Amino acid sequence: MPRGTDLLLPGEIRSRLDTRLFGRRAYYLPEVDSTNRLASELARAGESHGSLVVADHQTGGRGRRDRSWESPAGRNLLFSLILRPEGSAREVLSLTLAFSLGIARALSDLVPTNAGVKWPNDVEVEGRKIAGTLAESSTRGERTTYLIVGIGVNVNERLEEFGGEFRDRACSCYTLTGRDWNRAEVLAAILLQIEKSYDEFARAGFPSMADRYKLSLGILGKRVRFERRGGTVAGTVTGVAPDGGLVVETPGGTLTLYEEEVVRVREEQR
Numbered sequence: 001m002p003r004g005t006d007l008l009l010p011g012e013i014r015s016r017l018d019t020r021l022f023g024r025r026a027y028y029l030p031e032v033d034s035t036n037r038l039a040s041e042l043a044r045a046g047e048s049h050g051s052l053v054v055a056d057h058q059t060g061g062r063g064r065r066d067r068s069w070e071s072p073a074g075r076n077l078l079f080s081l082i083l084r085p086e087g088s089a090r091e092v093l094s095l096t097l098a099f100s101l102g103i104a105r106a107l108s109d110l111v112p113t114n115a116g117v118k119w120p121n122d123v124e125v126e127g128r129k130i131a132g133t134l135a136e137s138s139t140r141g142e143r144t145t146y147l148i149v150g151i152g153v154n155v156n157e158r159l160e161e162f163g164g165e166f167r168d169r170a171c172s173c174y175t176l177t178g179r180d181w182n183r184a185e186v187l188a189a190i191l192l193q194i195e196k197s198y199d200e201f202a203r204a205g206f207p208s209m210a211d212r213y214k215l216s217l218g219i220l221g222k223r224v225r226f227e228r229r230g231g232t233v234a235g236t237v238t239g240v241a242p243d244g245g246l247v248v249e250t251p252g253g254t255l256t257l258y259e260e261e262v263v264r265v266r267e268e269q270r
C-alpha cells in the first residue's frame with residue numbers, strides 16, 4: 001500500500017466512533033461504482049436511518065450538477081449516509097447546509113484549520129475545496145422517504161494527484177499539514193459533528209444555525225456572478241435565508257438563489 005493509504009474497515013471506524021446512531025451500522029467496500037448509488041439501493045430495501053456506506057475507491061463517483069467525483073484509491077473519504085428525516089422535502093437544501101457546517105467544524109477542530117462553507121454545501125479552506133456533499137432524495141408527495149447524503153473529503157491526496165484544473169482550487173488534510181491522516185479518525189470526527197448538526201436541525205430547524213452558517217461563509221460580502229434567465233448577473237452576497245437560499249444584492253434588487261451555481265468574482269475580473 002502506498003504511503004498515506006490505510007484501510008477503512010468497519011472495525012477501524014467503530015472503535016473510534018462516538019455517535020449515537022450515525023455509522024453504527026456500516027458497509028465497507030474496497031471498490032464500488034458510487035456509495036450514493038449503493039446507499040439508495042440499501043435504503044429502498046429498508047436499511048435504517050444513520051447507516052453508513054464507505055468505500056476506498058469509486059469507479060463512478062458522482063458530483064453535483066451531473067459531474068463526476070474522482071478520487072485516487074485509498075487516499076480520501078468517500079461515504080454516504082442513509083437518512084430518514086421527519087421534515088418536509090423542501091427542507092433538504094437547508095439540511096445539507098447544516099451538514100456542511102458540521103464537516104467544516106470537524107475539520108477545523110481536528111486538523112486544525114480554518115475551514116468554512118461555500119454555498120450551498122462545499123467545505124473550503126482559504127478558497128480551496130476540501131469536501132463536497134451530494135444529497136439525493138426519494139420523496140412521496142411532501143414527505144422524504146429517504147435521503148442519501150454522500151460526502152467526499154480530501155484527506156491524504158497529494159497536490160500532484162489532483163486533476164490539473166483542481167490543482168489550484170483544491171486542498172486536503174495532507175496538503176494543509178504535510179502529514180498523513182488516519183481516515184477512520186477523520187471519518188469518526190465528521191460523523192460526530194454531522195450527527196450533532198442533524199439533531200440540532202431536527203430540534204430547532206435551520207434558522208437556529210443560519211447565523212453560524214453565515215459567519216462561516218467565505219463569500220459573505222464578496223462579489224459573485226451566476227446565470228439567470230439566460231444572462232449573467234453579478235452581485236454581493238449578504239446572507240443566507242431561513243430556508244437555506246443564498247441572499248445576493250444585485251443592481252436589480254435583492255435575490256434569493258436556490259439552484260444557481262455561484263462563482264466568486266475576483267477583483268481583477270470586475
Ligand code: BTN
Binds near residue numbers: 037062065069078
Ligand atoms: C460535489 O460535487 O461537490 C459533491 C461531491 C460528492 C462526492 C461524494 S463521494 C461519496 C458519495 N458517492 C458519490 O458518488 N458521491 C458522493
